[in-house]
Amino acid sequence: MILLSPTPILTTQRLRLRAPVAGDWPFWxxxxxxxxxxxxxxxxxxxxxxxRAFGHVIGHWVMRGWGSFVFTRQDDDTxxxxxxxxYPEGWPEREIGWTVWSADAEGKGYAHEAALAARAxxxxxxxxxxxxxxxxxxxxRSIALAERLGATLDTGAIAPASDEIACLVYRxxxxxxxQGEPA
Amino acid sequence: MSAFLxxxxxxxxxxxxxxxxxxxxHAAYARFFADAEASHFYGGPLAPHQAWDRLxxxxxxxxxxxxxxxxxxxxxQTIGGCGILDxxxxxxxxxxxxxxPEARGRGIxxxxxxxxxxxxxxxxxxxxxxxxxxxxxxxxxxxTEGLGGVLLRRDQFPDGFDRDVYGIPTAQVAA
Numbered sequence: 001m002i003l004l005s006p007t008p009i010l011t012t013q014r015l016r017l018r019a020p021v022a023g024d025w026p027f028w029x030x031x032x033x034x035x036x037x038x039x040x041x042x043x044x045x046x047x048x049x050x051x052r053a054f055g056h057v058i059g060h061w062v063m064r065g066w067g068s069f070v071f072t073r074q075d076d077d078t079x080x081x082x083x084x085x086x087y088p089e090g091w092p093e094r095e096i097g098w099t100v101w102s103a104d105a106e107g108k109g110y111a112h113e114a115a116l117a118a119r120a121x122x123x124x125x126x127x128x129x130x131x132x133x134x135x136x137x138x139x140x141r142s143i144a145l146a147e148r149l150g151a152t153l154d155t156g157a158i159a160p161a162s163d164e165i166a167c168l169v170y171r172x173x174x175x176x177x178x179q180g181e182p183a
Numbered sequence: 184m185s186a187f188l189x190x191x192x193x194x195x196x197x198x199x200x201x202x203x204x205x206x207x208x209h210a211a212y213a214r215f216f217a218d219a220e221a222s223h224f225y226g227g228p229l230a231p232h233q234a235w236d237r238l239x240x241x242x243x244x245x246x247x248x249x250x251x252x253x254x255x256x257x258x259x260q261t262i263g264g265c266g267i268l269d270x271x272x273x274x275x276x277x278x279x280x281x282x283x284p285e286a287r288g289r290g291i292x293x294x295x296x297x298x299x300x301x302x303x304x305x306x307x308x309x310x311x312x313x314x315x316x317x318x319x320x321x322x323x324x325x326x327t328e329g330l331g332g333v334l335l336r337r338d339q340f341p342d343g344f345d346r347d348v349y350g351i352p353t354a355q356v357a358a
Contacts, residue, residue: 002249007186019186022247029271046341047272052236055243061186062242063206063235088239089209090232 004061008125010069010117015110016077017069017084017117020058024070024079028054031101039136040099043164060088066126068097071114080105084118085126092158096122096131096172098145106141112148119149123175130174134160134167146170188245192306194253194298199291201253201265201298204241208254211261212238214283221284224320244268250307252279255286255295262286265295267303267312272341278303278312278351280326292326297355300330304353311350315340318347327351 007019031037032050042049061067068084083098096119100111122128133151135142151170159167194201209231216222216229216237229237241264244251252266263282269275278299280292303309314332316323324347332349339345 002188002190002245004186004188004246022249025247025271048270048341051247051271052240055240055247056236057243058246059239059242062188063239065186067186088232089235090230 004058007061008121010121011074012113012117014074015071015080015114015117016074017071017114019061019067020054020070020079020082025051025054027079027101028057028082031099036101036103037099039139039142056088057082060086066122069114069118069121071110080110081114083111083115085122085128085131091134091160093130093132094122094128096133098133098142111145115145115149119172128175131172132157133170133172135170136165137168138165143168143170188242191245192302194302196294196298198257199295199298200256200259201295202256203245204238204252204254204264206238208261209235209238211254211263211283215263215281218284222281224317224323225281244270250303253295253299255280255282255291257286257291262291263295265292265299267299267307267309274313274315274338274340274348276303276309276312278314278330287322293329296326296330300351300353300355309353311352314349314351315346317344331355 004019010017029047029050032041057068064087066085068082068086070079070082072079079101081100085094086097087094096115098111098115100106119131122131133146135146150173154169154171157169159169191203212234213231216227216234219228222228241252248269250267252264252268254261255263255265263280263286265280268277268279278296280296282292303312314327327349330351332351335348335350337345337347
């Protein structure tokens with residue numbers, strides 16, 4: 001059995017954040033195949049590409065020593081989505097990313113709760129002094145979450161190169177400006 | 184700060200060491216995928232950041248399946264990759280390899296493949312594995328036949344190309 005370790009586990013009021021595991025793959029695949037994933041997948045898309053993309057999420061942990069967390073409810077290990085520090089080669093800056101994998105997990109504030117914990121991890125444990133989120137301008141839900149997290153549009157920042165659409169860059173409040181945030 | 188995949192074997196042959204791909208292999212991946220001719224059958228050419236994505240995906244494959252494509256090293260230099268891939272949405276258990284141009288023509292792909300076949304038979308319990316190469320990839324056909332590969336069928340693949348599918352027995356006659 002090949003396991004990714006040691007990786008941290010973060011706990012919030014309702015959620016548990018852990019590194020991705022092989023058992024999460026079918027949930028990612030099903031998410032990637034729906035219209036809900038249209039803002040984060042390439043235009044030409046198939047299961048093989050989706051597979052490599054999920055492998056990439058795990059490989060990122062090995063290559064950087066940290067990566068995106070899968071979040072679950074505390075009493076149920078079913079993956080609901082993913083959020084966390086993300087910095088593949090070619091990214092202009094270190095990012096806090098997020099995806100919510102099923103419509104059932106939307107509208108409950110889970111992504112907000114998880115992203116807050118993941119961002120705190122990046123600032124407090126990884127020592128980041130700033131972070132951005134790259135968001136498709138058509139992705140209204142994601143923009144709303146960025147704003148709820150206190151991030152603001154940074155029109156001077158560079159977005160990742162893309163053949164498709166230029167992302168907006170939202171910059172998160174720096175660690176020094178997060179007073180009053182739940183620990 | 185670090186995260187590891189535990190229990191990945193290291194395969195050793197007369198000249199080569201096959202090990203889990205790591206961050207330090209990015210330079211070799213980038214050089215291979217920058218070479219349009221060398222990477223023609225592997226989806227290349229690719230920019231360095233796309234080669235990084237491929238490397239990350241190769242690492243992740245080990246976590247997702249419990250096996251994957253090793254890097255092939257000679258005197259501690261990464262010169263290619265060889266292993267077994269089983270990518271969802273693609274026919275399963277494929278013996279695959281890639282080599283930097285200067286490593287070709289020296290029997291390295293065959294030597295690495297024999298080690299991988301032996302490991303696939305013993306550790307993964309695969310009596311045979313497949314190869315899926317494009318018709319014009321004559322080097323792959325020669326190598327497959329040299330490894331005792333037998334034509335099983337001709338299939339249309341998810342990318343729209345028809346390919347001969349060979350089965351290679353993992354129990355190899357000693358070279």
